[in-house]
Amino acid sequence: MSYVITAPVQPSVPVVGSTDTFPVHRIYCVGRNYVDHAKEMGHTGREAPFFFMKPAGAVLPVAAGVTGALPYPPQTQDYQHEMELVVAIGKGGSDIAAADALQHVWGYAVGLDMTRRDLQGEAKKLGRPWDTGKGFEQSAPIGPITPAAQAGDIGKAAITLHVNGALRQGSTTDMLIWNVAETIADLSKYFTLQPGDLIYSGTPAGVAAVQRGDELVGAISGLTDLRVKVV
Template identity: 65%
Template structure:
């Protein structure tokens, strides 16, 4: 078989303790999934979950102990950080029950959902899709994936982000409005999940702007931390 253009290389993420890599299929993101973040965005309560997607080329895969560079994206003057626990799907399925969700998880990682907030807000005002605010290249940095058996109690782990060594976000995964298992149940009712899917589970309060030169260091207790510099 020949192609009229060169097919893109497979996007992948390192896996802790092995030379193998996790190939990325789709990136699902859960919106407003911590109550305090929902409040700072102007919403309250346990609303039905909603999701958006990022393309595979949004991934910036960072090796353990390394720091990657993320270019400041075009068109925006208000680039926000959103630290998140990421779930890596190892076994696909549709209509997965929350009680069975754990059997579909390969592992966990620390991720950032970088957001062109000014563009997102403008699209919201116009009632238009806000892909331009979320689904751009290199908007989803991620650290190495820790297999589930080695990850500890991620559902009660601390999650944090520091910018230039100063706290910006700090909370606990237990404060998710929709748990990891519930998110998988809802997602798999709408899409058939596939091995290689990543789920960015939502961000706690404290989102704010970053500028060129800033260093972002984020973590979830029990997982490899993530470090990037905005260039």
């Protein structure tokens, strides 16, 4: 088959221990999915999970041992970090039972949901979509994906983000309001998940703005760190 324009490059993410890469199909993000972050944003309780999306081209893959260049985006004065566990889907499906959900996981990675908070806040006030605040280029930095069998106990892993050496975010993944299996089960009620989908599972408290020159190091126990510098 030929195309009338040049076909887009397939976005992909490095894989730990392999020269092969993980092709990205879609990016789903879970909102307010840590207890402390929900409180930070003025909410309490175990509300039903809600989701938004980023385009596959929003990924900024960063190899192990490399500090990726993270461009400061235009049209914002409040560019914020959200440190997250990323779930890489290897087997698709819909209406997946929570008891079966982890069988659909190929692996896990460290990710950042970068946000133009001022644009997102304005969209919220006006009842408009969040795309300009969430779905812009390089808004989904991600480190190498670790196969699930090599990731250890991802359900009770420490998750941290340091900015210029200072701790900004710190929690454990057992503080997710909706854990990985529950999130996959709920998401698959609305979408038919496909191999190559990424799920950014939510962020702990401590989200804050970054500036050009800041260096961010995200870490989750059992996974490869993510390192980026805002340029």
